[in-house]
Amino acid sequence: MTSFREFCRICKIIEETAGSLDMTGLVSELFSLVTSEELPIVTHFVMGEVFPAWTDKEVGLGTGILINALSRSSGLSIKEIEDIVRETGDIGKTTVKALGKVSKGQVTFSSFLDSPAELSIMEVFERFRDIAHATGKGSQTSKIKHLQYLFNSASVEEVSYIARLAIEDMRIGVGEGIVRDAIAKAFNVPVASVERGYMLTNDMGLVAVTAKEGGNEALLNLGLQVGRPIKLMLAQVTPDIETAIRELGVVAAEWKFDGARVQIHKKGDTVTLYSRRLENITGSLPDIVSAVKTAVKADSAILDGEAVAIDEDGRPKPFQEILKRFRRKYDVQNKVRHIPLTLNLFDIMYLNGDSLIELPLQKRREFLVSSIGDSDLVHVDNQLITSDISQINCMYEQALQAGHEGIMIKNPGSPYSPGKRGKNWLKKKPVMETLDLVVIGAEWGYGRRTSFLGSFALACHDPETGRFLSVGKVATGISDEQLAELTELFREHIISESGTSVEIRPHILFEVAFEEIQKSTNYGSGYALRFPRLVRVRDDKSLEEADTLERLEDMYRTQRK
């Protein structure tokens, strides 16, 4: 059994290391050190997760509960703790400082005791699991008690990581890229096999333990499983239809529906739905669940599609309306009535026990069409196989006239590549290119907007380190009503405040339009956006889908030409 203290010792060294190669080495040492039982947990912990994102389990601790528990463990008032958060700007440092101030009589920091009982990694995980399981009446008190237990049993080196895990923000700079390379290094398996396993199972913990126990062979045996979401295939922008035809020859063109992505898993009578972020959203969409049960004839299947909210005229409602359905936990039936959804299926990855992802799109399409029966809510829309530009242009115009976003131009011979944004799926939309950026901070407003957050600080993503690099702020394109909604959305993710500035835990993406990208020394990325404007909140997208520094550099270069 490995102690949590040992885990924290290595995390501290990783936190102080800058180069990604060195970090990979350290993470790989950590992976080699722990037992098979601890390995999946440690894999998630280093990335700031307690449970894999695809399960519907979450710790569910906001900063508020954490501060409350800290106040009880330290004897300091909530106000005093909030002051320390403001001063240190970090929940981990706050925890160390607050508990360090504890009066002599209080029981805390086990290191102050004569023989500190060491917390094990498993014990910390089990406490977080109990916290996640606490629901309903009295759950708040029980969550606080578990946290207090952890704080009171931990040493000074450990409390800061307990606090960071509690809000699932480790801040040691370890992202998926480093974890992937570290698994390969620790268990002597090819990086490509680790990557493949991850794309198919969406669970780095499972991939790590598979590599450790069964090596490359076991990794290559990892496959699709109904009930475990796989990474979605993604699309690249094409500047125009001609370029797409030149690149692909004969193409499969489809409408690009204006809705939100859904991955559908069906096994017998059990249907599970996942969002684009691969979060379990089954409970929010009972109408889609029952429509899938009747429309999908296969006994087991994994399908890909777009949920669309249609208004009385048959046109798609704004994206934000659909998200109201996706986020819904309470009063679901009411929302089902007010925002009815339809489902447009465009791919199938698994059918009656067989994986279809290696098959060409055209073949998958045949399976898709033959697996879906008549239904008012579930459709497989038209697909055009052609190299005739005028036919595709015509389809593009029709899609736009119907209120959808544009078209998808796909390679009919291509496999389904989980997690890949390649040239086999191209998207053509009329709007100017936008960037999807992570919100990392905000400012409290002034005048009538004092109680609202505004002027949101944005950052792009560095996939290797998982770090976010700032690119400026957006304050335009946001209505008063939206400011209120955004303030609510971000409140739980505030990490620290200083004056009117607020630091926000990276969690939500904004799609931002702008006039130009400029070089700038003011921001971590080295770039700034000219006249940025919020197009929409992309809380359907995961953090890893934020645009990268590389894309910013590319866009900067192209606009110069």
Ligand code: AMP
């Ligand atoms: P974007 O969100 O701009 O990256 O565009 C890709 C998204 O378009 C996918 O993730 C789907 O949610 C959506 N989409 C709509 N219609 C289709 C389609 N026919 N094929 C694939 N994706 C589609």
